Amino acid sequence: MSTETVIETRELTKIYNGQAAVENLSFSVNAGEIFGFLGPNGAGKTTTLLMLLGLTEPSSGSARVLGMDPARNPIKVKSMIGYLQENMGFYGDLNARQMLRFISELNDITAEIAEERIASALQSVGLAEEQDKKIAAYSRGMRQRLGIAELLIKDSKVAFLDEPTLGLDPDGTNRMIELIQSLCRDKKMTILLSSHMLHQVQKICHRIGIMIKGRMVAQGEIDQLAEEKFGVGKEQYTLEEIYMKYFQEA
């Protein structure tokens, strides 16, 4: 794995109505890795993602994504990042193909290339048979997979996945995890994954960061964190125990 830094923040702070949602956040994600972004609800994970996308301006501090400042150059940054938001946000009255076509038009992808990519993306996420169904009729798992198809169509260098396994059944979760791993392995995508499913995170993430109350309380490889907290390797401790330990201390 190369050590090129894809995402880097310095003292990133966001204040909403006098309250810090994100406070002095500094972390970095290397090219090609899956970075697990953990933390309780309301810890500021989504706000951080929005700042990295240039959708929200930081109150202070700076961020760099692929060498660019998202606050200054949001269009360039957004064209290279695929963002899978928590509630998916697809138009229910479109079918999968129409939705993906809409996305590719907004991304200035020519029609022929788009059609090709749409067909192969739907195939690889297993939605080819349901492509003419309206998204309103999709299950949660299908919507999440459609989100992955969107990343494939945009051919994103970086993907932000916000709770991609939330509310999925065990089979759906496994499929999703496999898809995420294949994005990293086959497409060389750098993935910032926010999730509560610690067991899965432990399985697929190269490094993790734990965010509590707007602050990053720990970041690094899981063994490293386990050693820091317990003085032993990860074989003896699950990520859950490490996480709870940080959570209680914060």
Added chain:
Amino acid sequence: MRGIQTIIKKELADHFASYRFTIIFALIAMISLITAYMVGWKIKTEMEGMASQSAFLLLFTLPGAMGLFSLVQFVAFFGPLVGLVLGFDTINRERNEGTLSKLLSQPIYRDVVINGKFLAGVALITVMMVSIVLVITALGLIVMGIIPGIEEIWRIIVYLIISIIYISFWLGVAILFSILFRSTATSALAALAIWIFFSIIFPYSVSVMANNIFETAENDPEAIVRRAKVVKVIILLSPQELYTEATATIIDPTRKSSRSIINMSAGPMESLSMARFSGPLPLLQSILIVVPYIISLVALSVICFAISYAVFMRQEIRSL
């Protein structure tokens, strides 16, 4: 403006597929057709043998049977409803469904979203108004058997343009409310409230207030004129009035001032008396009279859109 075509296309497709648009279009088309038919017959029977230059345009200005609206009044009153219905949930629906952040996380500028939605609405209003006026004109032709002259056609076109600006202003108001309010029900209600205020409450209260203020000099003709002037100026704050004033002069070449007291007080027969048809204004003169109204109307729309723009560009996209 990268992506604006895509947004406009999507928006138009959504509108054409929506029940909402179908219902309001059918309603307005039906009412205008019935009115046009009734007025057409009325003109045909009352004007037998009175070949007049501007008779065709009476189709738009005469009320239908039983003192119903004239077509011009109808658009002045219900046109806003079209704009409001098309726009009241433009932004907040997308916000509530989470599709707004999906849209904004694509590589497009934020203003493209609001511009695209506004332009799509304007395009829709244009299609709607043009088709309705065309059908009315055709119906008038068949019923009355009068062929409109070149100048009359130009007047209809100018009337169309003013109407489109007017309804687009209301679309702008609706979009503004959809940005300001999170709930679509609230934005719909707020937009309706503004519409009712300017259509009913505002003109009524202005004339009541004027009556009270100028009460003392009721018999003095100069005072009556003064009062009329004051009312005229105040009432122009209302977009409805601006529109009515502008279109009335355009569509009725025999109107020489923007609002004559005689016209206001005259009974229905006055509108058909022979004297009215003497010396109609040329089109250019009519346009000159209404230019200030058109400019005010455009200015109102621009202000409204500018506020929407400023608010929308600053709004935080928060986790939904």
